[in-house]
Amino acid sequence: MYETNMYEGMLAETVTVAAPDGVAINAYFARPLGPGPFPGVVLMHHMPAWDEWYKEATRKMAHHGYLAICPDLYHRAGSGAPDDVAAKVRSEGGIADDQVVGDAEACMKLLRSLPYCSGKVGILGSCSGGRHACLAACRTPGWDAIVDLWGGGVVMEEKDLRPKRPVAPIDYSDGLNCPLLGIFGDEDRAPTPDQVAQHEAELKRLGKDYEFHMYAGAGHGFFYHDRPAYRQQQAVEGWAKVFDFLNRQLG
Amino acid sequence: MCTGIVESTAISGSGKGPQGWFAVNRANVAYDHPFHAPLEHALTIDFVDESKGPGARVAVELSRDSAERLVEVIRAALARDES
Numbered sequence: 001m002y003e004t005n006m007y008e009g010m011l012a013e014t015v016t017v018a019a020p021d022g023v024a025i026n027a028y029f030a031r032p033l034g035p036g037p038f039p040g041v042v043l044m045h046h047m048p049a050w051d052e053w054y055k056e057a058t059r060k061m062a063h064h065g066y067l068a069i070c071p072d073l074y075h076r077a078g079s080g081a082p083d084d085v086a087a088k089v090r091s092e093g094g095i096a097d098d099q100v101v102g103d104a105e106a107c108m109k110l111l112r113s114l115p116y117c118s119g120k121v122g123i124l125g126s127c128s129g130g131r132h133a134c135l136a137a138c139r140t141p142g143w144d145a146i147v148d149l150w151g152g153g154v155v156m157e158e159k160d161l162r163p164k165r166p167v168a169p170i171d172y173s174d175g176l177n178c179p180l181l182g183i184f185g186d187e188d189r190a191p192t193p194d195q196v197a198q199h200e201a202e203l204k205r206l207g208k209d210y211e212f213h214m215y216a217g218a219g220h221g222f223f224y225h226d227r228p229a230y231r232q233q234q235a236v237e238g239w240a241k242v243f244d245f246l247n248r249q250l251g
Numbered sequence: 252m253c254t255g256i257v258e259s260t261a262i263s264g265s266g267k268g269p270q271g272w273f274a275v276n277r278a279n280v281a282y283d284h285p286f287h288a289p290l291e292h293a294l295t296i297d298f299v300d301e302s303k304g305p306g307a308r309v310a311v312e313l314s315r316d317s318a319e320r321l322v323e324v325i326r327a328a329l330a331r332d333e334s
Contacts, residue, residue, distance in 0.1 A: 047253040048284055080305035083286040087297050088305045091257055091279035127284075128253045152253055160255070189291075190254075220291060221284075228289045 009033030010062050012055075017071055017110055020102035025075040027107060028055050030062035037118035039144075039250035040111035042104055043070035044125030044132040046221075047094075049086035050074060053224060061124075064243055066250070067117055069107050073100060073132070094128070096164040097135055104136035108143065120144045120250040122178075124242070125151065127221060131169055137180065138172035145249035147242055148182045150220055152190035155198050173202050180210040181245040183238050185218030185231070213241055254292065257281040266298040266309035273307060276300050285312040294318035 002008075012030035019025050028050070032038060041061050045054040050072040061068030074089045076099075089095060108121050122145035125133035130151020137146035148154070156168035180203065184196050191199070193214065203210045215222065215238065221229040223238060259279045266275040275298040285293035293312040300307040313321065 048286055078305050083310075084305035084308050086286070087279070087295075087308060087310065088299075088301070090281055090283065090295075091259060091297065091299075093257065094253070094255060131253075153255075229291060 008063075010059065012059050012062065015069075017069070017103070017106050019099075019106050021099065023076060025071055025073075025103060025106075026050075027069050027071040028058050029067075029069045030058045031067045031116070032062055032065055034116075036067075036116035038065060038067045038116060039118045039246075040067040040069070040108075040114075040121040041246065041250075042107040042111065042121065042123045042136075043068060044100070044104060044123065044129035044136070045070055045073060046125070046127035046129045047086065047090070048127075049082035051082045051086075053226060064246075066246070067111050067114065069111060071103050071107050073103060093162065094164055097132075097166070100132045101136050101139050104132065105140045105142075108140070112142075118251065122146060122246055122250050124246075125149065126223065127152065130154075134169040134176075134180075135172065137178060138169065138175040141177060143178045145178050145246060146176075146180045147245065148180060149223065149238075149242075150184050150188055150191065152188075152195075152220070154191060155195040170199055170202055173199075173208065174206055176203070176206075176208050178209075179245075179249050180208065181242065182210065182212040183241060184212065184214045185220065185222050185234070186214050186216050187219035189220065211245070213238070254281075254283045256283060262298070264298075268307070268309050273303070274300055275307075275309065282315075286310075288312035288314070290314055 015029045016024040017027045054070050058068045058070045074085050077088045111121050123133045124147035126149035130148040131153045133146050134154050137143045154169045215234040218231045218234040222231040223235045262278045265272050277299050279297040281295045295312045298309040
């Protein structure tokens with residue numbers, strides 16, 4: 001437990017990651033100073049962009065003792081103000097699931113290759129990032145934990161499938177081979193509480209290791225302190241659950 | 252929720268951004284999480300010239316009610332010119 005006479009130090013900077021398609025994508029990397037070893041977390045940013053909230057979340061992970069890396073999933077769309085790039089990606093119908101899974105795996109391998117990494121690597125995402133984290137954790141071996149913060153679109157209707165998203169993430173659940181923490185709000189419209197229940201039923205049916213927490217009076221994005229969705233008490237409790245889970249799973 | 256709701260049309264005209272006026276040739280209309288408006292979802296309109304990169308964008312984010320009223324006044328203004 002942290003005490004006020006302890007040394008704290010952190011490094012946080014932009015790096016590049018060699019993605020499977022040959023593109024060197026930007027990523028924001030933050031780590032505690034010192035030889036470690038430290039466990040790692042890959043952060044999958046939300047639809048509104050590779051933005052300041054996610055840079056802060058990446059540093060928050062480092063503050064809590066993790067090697068943290070947040071790839072710019074929109075890197076290939078060009079550069080500019082984060083919301084301009086995100087708007088371009090939005091107009092193009094988002095990013096392809098296969099590409100996201102590859103980018104996440106590249107980050108996982110990068111963290112694990114570092115001499116100060118303990119070898120344990122988890123993945124965390126919110127909003128579309130939560131959905132992407134589920135996809136990655138179900139499709140790629142090697143993850144040690146996954147945190148899904150209100151990921152919408154894990155349960156999908158057939159009419160919503162398209163070339164960039166040909167398979168609903170819930171249909172990959174059999175491939176999940178690490179513990180999963182899900183954090184949701186009961187006022188969210190995607191995922192709705194019914195869709196969360198559907199996801200949970202599938203995990204239960206498959207005998208997966210998971211824990212879900214549904215927060216009353218909270219909607220989509222309730223950790224976002226810079227948005228009207230912020231719910232202070234639920235966010236503080238939710239973050240505590242996230243770190244309790246990651247500390248247990250990633251040691 | 253990321254709705255994935257986006258419609259797009261070619262347009263002809265000009266938009267004014269931080270750097271001044273520029274030609275716009277596409278309007279991308281989405282109903283999804285806004286970047287700035289204090290709403291969970293907003294009707295967003297991006298007037299863009301994609302050939303000039305992501306920054307060539309004039310953006311607005313409107314409440315659903317505002318967007319519907321905007322459609323009405325656009326139609327009303329055009330109708331007055333035709334009458």
